[in-house]
Amino acid sequence: MLGDKTRLAIVKSVFEQECCVCEFVAIFDMSQPAVSQHLRKLKDHGIVKERRSGQWIYYSMNTDYPYYAFVQQLVNHLPSQREGMSNLQQDSCCEN
Amino acid sequence: MLGDKTRLAIVKSVFEQECCVCEFVAIFDMSQPAVSQHLRKLKDHGIVKERRSGQWIYYSMNTDYPYYAFVQQLVNHLPSQREGMSNLQQDSCCEN
DNA sequence: TCATTTTATAAGTATATGCTTATATATGCA
DNA sequence: TGCATATATAAGCATATACTTATAAAATGA
Numbered sequence: 639m640l641g642d643k644t645r646l647a648i649v650k651s652v653f654e655q656e657c658c659v660c661e662f663v664a665i666f667d668m669s670q671p672a673v674s675q676h677l678r679k680l681k682d683h684g685i686v687k688e689r690r691s692g693q694w695i696y697y698s699m700n701t702d703y704p705y706y707a708f709v710q711q712l713v714n715h716l717p718s719q720r721e722g723m724s725n726l727q728q729d730s731c732c733e734n
Numbered sequence: 735m736l737g738d739k740t741r742l743a744i745v746k747s748v749f750e751q752e753c754c755v756c757e758f759v760a761i762f763d764m765s766q767p768a769v770s771q772h773l774r775k776l777k778d779h780g781i782v783k784e785r786r787s788g789q790w791i792y793y794s795m796n797t798d799y800p801y802y803a804f805v806q807q808l809v810n811h812l813p814s815q816r817e818g819m820s821n822l823q824q825d826s827c828c829e830n
Numbered sequence: 831t832c833a834t835t836t837t838a839t840a841a842g843t844a845t846a847t848g849c850t851t852a853t854a855t856a857t858g859c860a
Numbered sequence: 861t862g863c864a865t866a867t868a869t870a871a872g873c874a875t876a877t878a879c880t881t882a883t884a885a886a887a888t889g890a
Contacts, residue, residue: 641737693836708811715804789857789866
């Protein structure tokens with residue numbers, strides 16, 4: 639599941655902060671359906687959870703995930719995604 | 735690289751002890767070429783190293799691998815392979 | 831209610847990946 | 861030297877995986 643580069647980056651991101659779908663589309667420069675499909679898989683595995691707010695859907699880490707601590711250790715070895723996140727502010731769709 | 739189940743199990747094994755190719759073939763119940771190909775990839779990535787002793791080739795963890803500590807953390811979360819290893823003794827080809 | 835926006839889903843496709851089969855290489859031993 | 865054993869490599873194939881395109885669903889706002 640986390641062998642996929644994009645999904646691993648998504649998980650790293652949601653570990654740092656709740657993210658909107660549109661932010662992933664912008665950051666990873668991927669099509670919206672491609673992003674949605676990765677999010678779906680992560681959600682189905684119980685790794686992330688979603689929260690709807692109006693038109694937007696935000697994803698965050700599911701702290702109840704059985705391997706939460708393990709994933710945390712894992713992503714601690716990856717470079718932060720914050721920079722990329724904060725760089726797009728205006729560009730992306732949601733208010734974040 | 736470590737997203738593959740077999741390769742992850744191989745790495746777990748060589749972390750615990752140096753292993754012969756034939757042992758992997760026996761434990762994972764896989765064809766010899768399939769095992770060899772996984773070992774080749776792990777070796778090419780510098781994760782494991784090989785040592786020839788007569789007809790047999792033994793693989794072990796490469797302690798110089800840059801992400802050695804990370805991989806160690808990772809495999810610590812996996813169940814030990816020792817049991818499977820010790821259960822085959824006579825069956826496999828090498829003297830181990 | 832209708833158009834727009836955001837996201838999800840479904841279906842099709844291209845590529846990556848891991849396997850099998852066949853063969854080569856290397857070592858040991860008679 | 862010739863054969864057996866252990867392993868590596870190459871080529872082909874089947875399947876898994878991640879993408880694209882098209883469409884549906886849900887919410888917003890005029």
